[in-house]
Amino acid sequence: MVTGSRRFFRSRLMALMGTLLPMVAAQAVTPVEQLAAYTAQAGEPAQVARGQQFFTSRHGRDWSCSSCHTANPAVSGKHASTGKTIGPMAPAFNPERFSDAAKTEKWFRRNCNDVVGRECSAGEKADVLAWLLTLKP
Numbered sequence: 001m002v003t004g005s006r007r008f009f010r011s012r013l014m015a016l017m018g019t020l021l022p023m024v025a026a027q028a029v030t031p032v033e034q035l036a037a038y039t040a041q042a043g044e045p046a047q048v049a050r051g052q053q054f055f056t057s058r059h060g061r062d063w064s065c066s067s068c069h070t071a072n073p074a075v076s077g078k079h080a081s082t083g084k085t086i087g088p089m090a091p092a093f094n095p096e097r098f099s100d101a102a103k104t105e106k107w108f109r110r111n112c113n114d115v116v117g118r119e120c121s122a123g124e125k126a127d128v129l130a131w132l133l134t135l136k137p
């Protein structure tokens with residue numbers, strides 16, 4: 001009796017872990033979910049024009065975001081120092097974009113530090129992503 005319910009409980013637990021673990025590991029999300037999260041964190045609606053402006057301008061340093069990603073997120077970019085090809089930034093032109101929250105955060109952190117000299121705010125990330133999501137084939 002005791003063993004039976006324990007076994008039952010354990011099998012339910014394993015099933016639950018089987019569902020949750022892959023989600024946590026890959027942090028699979030959609031670009032729209034990431035935009036919603038950044039907007040909620042920022043506490044104000046994202047602004048498309050401000051996102052484009054932020055992405056294509058320099059911020060007191062040598063590079064803008066478009067130095068590597070180009071000013072057209074529908075096409076591939078090229079790393080400003082290594083020359084390596086970087087896939088398009090707009091999700092409509094590159095389905096892998098903004099589908100893994102850990103990857104998105106890692107690159108926002110690295111690239112904002114390079115371009116702006118600090119991490120981007122949630123509002124800046126929301127603006128950029130909102131702009132990228134307006135671009136359609």
Ligand code: HEC
Nearest residue numbers: 063064065068080086087097098103104107108111112115
């Ligand atoms: C020196 C080159 C360089 C600059 C400048 C640069 N990036 Fe990137 N960025 C990369 C590379 C390399 C990757 C990773 C390769 C990939 O994802 O294709 C990347 C990936 C990203 C990603 C990951 C997107 C995803 O798939 O989730 C984001 C977000 C991003 N960059 C935003 C920015 C922003 C915002 C700026 C300006 C503040 C910027 N980048 C400037 C090189 C650059």
